[in-house]
Amino acid sequence: MSSVADASKLLDCSSIRFGPGWQPGCHLDVLLPSGRRRQYSLCGDPADLRTYRIAVRRLPDGGGGSVEMHRMTEVSTVRVRGPRNAFPFLPRERYMFLAGGIGITPILPMVTAADRLGADWRLVYTGRTRASLPFLDERPSGRVLVRTDDEHGLPDCTDLLRDVEPGTAVCCCGPAPMIDGVRAAGTALPETTLYYERFAPAPIVDGWPFEVELRRGEQVLGVPDDRSVLDVIRDERPAVAYSCGQGFCGTCRTAVLAGNVDRRVPSDPGEGTMLICVSRASGGRITLDL
Numbered sequence: 001m002s003s004v005a006d007a008s009k010l011l012d013c014s015s016i017r018f019g020p021g022w023q024p025g026c027h028l029d030v031l032l033p034s035g036r037r038r039q040y041s042l043c044g045d046p047a048d049l050r051t052y053r054i055a056v057r058r059l060p061d062g063g064g065g066s067v068e069m070h071r072m073t074e075v076s077t078v079r080v081r082g083p084r085n086a087f088p089f090l091p092r093e094r095y096m097f098l099a100g101g102i103g104i105t106p107i108l109p110m111v112t113a114a115d116r117l118g119a120d121w122r123l124v125y126t127g128r129t130r131a132s133l134p135f136l137d138e139r140p141s142g143r144v145l146v147r148t149d150d151e152h153g154l155p156d157c158t159d160l161l162r163d164v165e166p167g168t169a170v171c172c173c174g175p176a177p178m179i180d181g182v183r184a185a186g187t188a189l190p191e192t193t194l195y196y197e198r199f200a201p202a203p204i205v206d207g208w209p210f211e212v213e214l215r216r217g218e219q220v221l222g223v224p225d226d227r228s229v230l231d232v233i234r235d236e237r238p239a240v241a242y243s244c245g246q247g248f249c250g251t252c253r254t255a256v257l258a259g260n261v262d263r264r265v266p267s268d269p270g271e272g273t274m275l276i277c278v279s280r281a282s283g284g285r286i287t288l289d290l
């Protein structure tokens, strides 16, 4: 494992082993020694079958996974699963790539692939400052606009998409406000297709407060309308298992002992369980096998 770039904030890890091939947009599940599981986009070259490269931004106030990753050294070993793809890259003639900060990681191999396809592409790379943007030195030449808040002000997504031609695939990865802004601006461009990946959970819409009863601990916790069950439980039990926090990895699936579930993603089919990072109670209380 090697560490490069601004090591205090960004860990760039390369595991030199033969593994399954992957496509742009794929991520690895990293199984940390503490039992945490985290997902990181592969940001190397898919044509390189000897190396998986991921980059981890250190978040001191996060769930602890990135801090644990940054404690690793060049001789550390870590188990991974995958690659898996929740952000597929499809062959198109024209692409507009939008990356916000560490959201550049899945976009980098997409840009490489678009270049190899001979597609017409542009990349807009946004962030607070140039110093906060990883891989600036790796961006392909030309057709790249680096747009930072300190130099240009906060980005307006309508402006970012202003010159997008019909038939363009818009591929976006970044913070939630950027994704939401691009989605909203994209509604005025019906002849484009938007592909996006969040690296933070979407805000809760139309939530309502309820109680969650934890059977093993015989605890009853209040879940406010704007927080997830997972977040509330993590306050009491920081080691509760989770990974993506967005309802697609399945790590937080928990048996439901009583109560009805308001399922908020298609990936939560039920069968006596719920994904506590996204699904909620449809009544006043739900009892979980935790």
Ligand code: FES
Pocket (backbone or CB within 6 Å): 241, 242, 243, 244, 245, 246, 247, 248, 249, 250, 251, 252, 253, 275, 276, 277, 278
């Ligand atoms: S943490 Fe991934 S589905 Fe809940």
